Amino acid sequence: MVERFEVALNTPVGRLTTAIDVPTGLIPITAIVPVARRLGEEAAQLEIQHATEAGQAISCRIGCAACCRMLVPLSAPEAFALRDYVEQLPTDRRDLLLNRLGDTKDRIKRAGLWDRLNDVSEASKPIADEELDPINRSYYALRMPCPYLENELCSIYEARPAACRELLVTSPAELCQDLVQNPVTPLPVSMRISSILGLAWGTLTDSPPRLIPLPMALEWAERHEEESRRTWPGSALLDQVLDHMWRFLSQAFQTRSSEL
Numbered sequence: 001m002v003e004r005f006e007v008a009l010n011t012p013v014g015r016l017t018t019a020i021d022v023p024t025g026l027i028p029i030t031a032i033v034p035v036a037r038r039l040g041e042e043a044a045q046l047e048i049q050h051a052t053e054a055g056q057a058i059s060c061r062i063g064c065a066a067c068c069r070m071l072v073p074l075s076a077p078e079a080f081a082l083r084d085y086v087e088q089l090p091t092d093r094r095d096l097l098l099n100r101l102g103d104t105k106d107r108i109k110r111a112g113l114w115d116r117l118n119d120v121s122e123a124s125k126p127i128a129d130e131e132l133d134p135i136n137r138s139y140y141a142l143r144m145p146c147p148y149l150e151n152e153l154c155s156i157y158e159a160r161p162a163a164c165r166e167l168l169v170t171s172p173a174e175l176c177q178d179l180v181q182n183p184v185t186p187l188p189v190s191m192r193i194s195s196i197l198g199l200a201w202g203t204l205t206d207s208p209p210r211l212i213p214l215p216m217a218l219e220w221a222e223r224h225e226e227e228s229r230r231t232w233p234g235s236a237l238l239d240q241v242l243d244h245m246w247r248f249l250s251q252a253f254q255t256r257s258s259e260l
């Protein structure tokens with residue numbers, strides 16, 4: 001049985017209204033991940049519409065994967081959802097992915113970054129941006145394609161992390177060849193879904209919000225298997241997610257009004 005909720009969210013560029021069906025029984029956190037991503041994508045559509053009306057164009061196109069060399073952070077719920085997605089793949093697809101993840105791990109280890117990334121994924125308190133910045137830069141300096149990238153296309157498109165969905169640019173695509181040196185203009189994001197899911201998970205489990213680097217997400221999910229089996233009433237999970245969305249949106253309104 002599902003219960004239908006009519007959700008309305010005011011974003012800095014318009015109002016988002018949608019109906020969400022949530023199971024009435026107990027569900028794991030992974031069941032709310034698609035709902036959160038859908039709301040994030042609907043908010044992104046409002047941003048795209050706003051940018052288009054202002055005469056800007058989104059430069060991102062199928063086959064352009066320049067940004068798929070960056071370190072992608074996942075929330076704990078997304079790491080569990082990715083594990084579930086990979087587990088249900090046909091064996092040959094799964095083996096291919098796991099092999100590529102193994103190669104990526106070797107390369108990250110050779111660069112001396114694996115342990116630092118592991119520390120980030122298991123941190124017992126939130127990590128400051130200043131601490132993360134050098135790690136992100138060192139990773140990006142490797143210009144290593146994401147292990148889920150195949151022929152410059154995302155091989156897990158429908159299950160890709162929220163951070164991948166949120167990165168859209170209005171600056172010329174060629175500038176994305178060097179995202180550190182070039183003045184790239186990203187489309188504003190009023191709700192960061194991975195942060196929202198991470199904060200919701202932290203509240204539900206009384207644990208610190210985590211940022212799990214994508215290359216180690218499956219290993220992290222394995223280590224935390226026990227936690228992923230917990231369940232909550234569907235409406236309680238939706239409440240948690242919406243509560244953190246409202247907080248993000250309120251912050252987004254403040255930030256944008258201070259920029260005017």
Ligand code: SF4
Nearest residue numbers: 068146148149154164
């Ligand atoms: S998950 Fe997909 S979209 Fe995200 S960085 Fe990897 S290949 Fe790119």
